Amino acid sequence: MDIKAYMRETGQAVRSAARVMAAADTAQKNAALLAIAEQIDTRRADIAAANEQDMRTGREQNLTPALLDRLELNAPRIDAMIAGLQQVAALPDPVGEMTAIRRRPSGIQVGKMRVPLGVVGIIYESRPNVTIDAASLCLKAGNAAMLRGGKEAMHSNQMIGRCIAAGLAEAGLPEQAVALIATPDRQAVSEMVSMPEYIDVIVPRGGPGLIKRVAADAKVPVIKHLEGICHVYVDDQADLDKAVAVAHNAKCRRYGICGAMETLLVARPIAAEFLPRIAAEYSREGVEMRGCPATAALIEVIPATAEDWATEYLLPIIAIRVVDDMQTAMAHIAQYGSGHTDAILTENHSRAMQFLREVDSSSVMVNASTQFADGFEYGLGAEIGISTDRIHARGPVGLEGLTSQKWVVFGDGNLRP
Amino acid sequence: MDIKAYMRETGQAVRSAARVMAAADTAQKNAALLAIAEQIDTRRADIAAANEQDMRTGREQNLTPALLDRLELNAPRIDAMIAGLQQVAALPDPVGEMTAIRRRPSGIQVGKMRVPLGVVGIIYESRPNVTIDAASLCLKAGNAAMLRGGKEAMHSNQMIGRCIAAGLAEAGLPEQAVALIATPDRQAVSEMVSMPEYIDVIVPRGGPGLIKRVAADAKVPVIKHLEGICHVYVDDQADLDKAVAVAHNAKCRRYGICGAMETLLVARPIAAEFLPRIAAEYSREGVEMRGCPATAALIEVIPATAEDWATEYLLPIIAIRVVDDMQTAMAHIAQYGSGHTDAILTENHSRAMQFLREVDSSSVMVNASTQFADGFEYGLGAEIGISTDRIHARGPVGLEGLTSQKWVVFGDGNLRP
Numbered sequence: 001m002d003i004k005a006y007m008r009e010t011g012q013a014v015r016s017a018a019r020v021m022a023a024a025d026t027a028q029k030n031a032a033l034l035a036i037a038e039q040i041d042t043r044r045a046d047i048a049a050a051n052e053q054d055m056r057t058g059r060e061q062n063l064t065p066a067l068l069d070r071l072e073l074n075a076p077r078i079d080a081m082i083a084g085l086q087q088v089a090a091l092p093d094p095v096g097e098m099t100a101i102r103r104r105p106s107g108i109q110v111g112k113m114r115v116p117l118g119v120v121g122i123i124y125e126s127r128p129n130v131t132i133d134a135a136s137l138c139l140k141a142g143n144a145a146m147l148r149g150g151k152e153a154m155h156s157n158q159m160i161g162r163c164i165a166a167g168l169a170e171a172g173l174p175e176q177a178v179a180l181i182a183t184p185d186r187q188a189v190s191e192m193v194s195m196p197e198y199i200d201v202i203v204p205r206g207g208p209g210l211i212k213r214v215a216a217d218a219k220v221p222v223i224k225h226l227e228g229i230c231h232v233y234v235d236d237q238a239d240l241d242k243a244v245a246v247a248h249n250a251k252c253r254r255y256g257i258c259g260a261m262e263t264l265l266v267a268r269p270i271a272a273e274f275l276p277r278i279a280a281e282y283s284r285e286g287v288e289m290r291g292c293p294a295t296a297a298l299i300e301v302i303p304a305t306a307e308d309w310a311t312e313y314l315l316p317i318i319a320i321r322v323v324d325d326m327q328t329a330m331a332h333i334a335q336y337g338s339g340h341t342d343a344i345l346t347e348n349h350s351r352a353m354q355f356l357r358e359v360d361s362s363s364v365m366v367n368a369s370t371q372f373a374d375g376f377e378y379g380l381g382a383e384i385g386i387s388t389d390r391i392h393a394r395g396p397v398g399l400e401g402l403t404s405q406k407w408v409v410f411g412d413g414n415l416r417p
Numbered sequence: 418m419d420i421k422a423y424m425r426e427t428g429q430a431v432r433s434a435a436r437v438m439a440a441a442d443t444a445q446k447n448a449a450l451l452a453i454a455e456q457i458d459t460r461r462a463d464i465a466a467a468n469e470q471d472m473r474t475g476r477e478q479n480l481t482p483a484l485l486d487r488l489e490l491n492a493p494r495i496d497a498m499i500a501g502l503q504q505v506a507a508l509p510d511p512v513g514e515m516t517a518i519r520r521r522p523s524g525i526q527v528g529k530m531r532v533p534l535g536v537v538g539i540i541y542e543s544r545p546n547v548t549i550d551a552a553s554l555c556l557k558a559g560n561a562a563m564l565r566g567g568k569e570a571m572h573s574n575q576m577i578g579r580c581i582a583a584g585l586a587e588a589g590l591p592e593q594a595v596a597l598i599a600t601p602d603r604q605a606v607s608e609m610v611s612m613p614e615y616i617d618v619i620v621p622r623g624g625p626g627l628i629k630r631v632a633a634d635a636k637v638p639v640i641k642h643l644e645g646i647c648h649v650y651v652d653d654q655a656d657l658d659k660a661v662a663v664a665h666n667a668k669c670r671r672y673g674i675c676g677a678m679e680t681l682l683v684a685r686p687i688a689a690e691f692l693p694r695i696a697a698e699y700s701r702e703g704v705e706m707r708g709c710p711a712t713a714a715l716i717e718v719i720p721a722t723a724e725d726w727a728t729e730y731l732l733p734i735i736a737i738r739v740v741d742d743m744q745t746a747m748a749h750i751a752q753y754g755s756g757h758t759d760a761i762l763t764e765n766h767s768r769a770m771q772f773l774r775e776v777d778s779s780s781v782m783v784n785a786s787t788q789f790a791d792g793f794e795y796g797l798g799a800e801i802g803i804s805t806d807r808i809h810a811r812g813p814v815g816l817e818g819l820t821s822q823k824w825v826v827f828g829d830g831n832l833r834p
Contacts, residue, residue, distance in 0.1 A: 368828025406780065413784050413785075
């Protein structure tokens with residue numbers, strides 16, 4: 001197979017489908033999403049069979065239990081795909097929204113109109129339900145999508161791809177608006193990230209290894225999500241009851257998500273009171289505590305090393321450091337953080353607002369758990385990922401992040417002086 | 418000189434200056450801009466002398482008259498730099514603006530806060546006044562800047578750089594917030610575009626050659642401005658008096674700017690009436706007309722080739738094509754346009770709105786001259802460039818395009834369920 005030729009051919013097809021998608025109206029896009037949902041509902045048995053084929057191969061190849069779990073499409077996960085499509089259909093259409101139309105001294109009226117990005121390329125790993133998540137958001141935002149899932153999920157993805165194609169066709173939209181890359185060859189990924197003429201933005205979804213590899217080779221803009229080394233700073237003017245509850249939730253609600261707190265920073269004046277209280281919570285949950293010398297003087301911890309401050313554990317492990325004040329906490333976050341999500345717990349308004357302004361992360365929170373960093377919680381309806389970039393989109397990326405804005409000018413025969 | 422080491426050292430210094438700039442308040446940033454303006458006013462003679470040195474070398478090296486013209490800093494251009502600084506100081510500060518704060522069912526309040534991008538790298542050619550344009554916008558948006566001007570303007574830029582450093586110091590801001598790259602070595606550019614750890618976005622300003630070279634090597638996001646192949650489509654329901662005036666202005670007001678119309682598309686039903694009228698205008702201005710066979714049947718033109726449709730002349734030359742209808746015009750624009758600026762001239766509301774929605778360019782206009790595509794005309798106050806990209810910013814890029822938005826969350830001890 002000539003991968004380069006195949007990818008370019010697919011690229012051309014997706015690019016021309018993107019033009020049709022950009023002009024599709026809301027009703028047509030919603031009809032496609034609901035038709036895809038129905039296709040999936042109708043073909044549950046086929047999807048389950050295709051997935052079982054992938055699972056069998058995966059077990060033969062000794063995939064880890066974690067990988068096999070991500071690969072599995074059981075009935076609740078198929079239900080979730082259907083519900084996801086219906087939810088995206090119910091979201092407001094971002095395309096065509098005009099904002100900030102102002103009359104200029106020259107007489108023209110100028111403003112912005114929200115428009116699709118064009119072709120979105122998604123590169124992901126073993127989870128086949130990403131195929132539906134990604135396709136649904138791209139379609140609703142008026143984009144076409146080129147999807148490259150992991151080879152472990154090839155059969156599942158192909159079957160889901162057939163449902164998507166059938167749903168698009170039912171709604172009178174081009175099947176190539178969602179193109180699944182059908183080859184397991186890694187060269188397909190290298191081609192995808194170097195076709196700016198056919199792909200407008202790449203969203204890699206997966207572990208840091210995948211994302212760094214994609215970003216290193218990309219000639220196409222990438223919306224990246226690197227690590228989530230999230231901090232909670234407990235200020236000396238924090239309400240300690242709230243602080244214990246939030247620091248517990250931020251770490252223990254779920255350990256494996258990117259918004260989970262990895263480092264707890266505690267202001268020195270309240271450390272002796274706060275640390276034993278939160279340590280009791282973590283002990284009860286079985287969380288391993290690693291701490292700086294000042295922490296070790298107050299509670300039982302494993303000594304923390306510099307490496308701990310720079311680690312995204314995604315595990316029941318927490319690094320704890322006692323800091324002099326908010327300035328020291330912010331310096332620690334600037335040095336070791338990953339720009340994902342950081343929170344201050346304080347009752348002091350001025351400090352809260354300063355922390356909010358000055359901490360340079362995609363989400364900055366006051367008196368709330370870092371685990372709120374999520375598209376659903378923020379009201380986006382759904383998210384295609386969480387960006388730790390500064391350009392285009394930061395934090396949870398929903399429909400708006402999958403669009404751009406062009407300028408529109410209304411005149412009545414106006415000439416520029 | 419070890420260019421790599423020099424660039425990394427400079428990168429570190431600019432990155433740490435960016436943290437100070439991000440926290441600088443509006444008054445401090447404006448004080449710096451006005452102090453720089455005063456420095457330039459005070460050191461006019463030094464700037465003129467440095468510029469004369471560059472001009473002398475340029476003449477010795479037989480630079481073209483166009484290049485020498487761009488290089489020259491005469492009194493009106495120095496005045497314009499001072500006025501530019503004062504105008505940017507007078508613009509509202511975009512940083513810190515919070516929008517769309519909404520209460521979510523969980524009880525948290527979520528919204529967005531506008532924040533600086535961080536470090537902006539500008540790579541430009543011989544025009545030394547870009548040094549001030551770029552620095553002023555970057556500083557006002559709370560960014561630091563790394564500037565790499567053309568080697569022809571080295572002495573002029575160094576002198577302007579001294580004014581900037583002095584102005585920053587007067588306002589108590591770090592001099593390294595604007596770092597001028599002092600080596601003419603081309604390797605400096607290669608290093609700049611591959612230091613994502615020190616530079617957050619690159620804005621190349623110059624000819625397509627420079628921009629393509631920068632984009633090809635970049636590991637840092639690039640805000641690109643490629644060609645401006647701008648179209649005016651005269652619909653068969655256009656008001657022909659307005660159409661003649663706008664088609665004249667769009668071509669003839671200035672030939673060399675990117676918003677100048679390059680191709681005129683004329684609906685067949687009105688071609689016989691419209692073309693002779695506009696041709697008379699173009700003849701009077703000395704504009705060379707190149708046309709399709711249907712055009713040639715109505716007015717005297719040089720036969721146009723496919724290459725003409727794809728050319729940004731920036732000269733008194735225009736390509737003219739008769740098209741069947743708006744659909745054909747939009748297909749022509751999709752095939753040959755560069756996504757910069759395109760206009761429809763029509764009195765038909767439905768067609769105007771369809772053209773506005775469906776033409777995929779950074780500016781789309783109804784009954785207005787494409788020459789309006791400009792940051793000042795749009796009310797941005799100033800622009801750092803015109804983006805023909807889809808990601809982050811499209812069209813004229815002002816202060817807003819030099820910022821990003823982070824999420825802010827206000828809670829009262831809220832836990833994620």
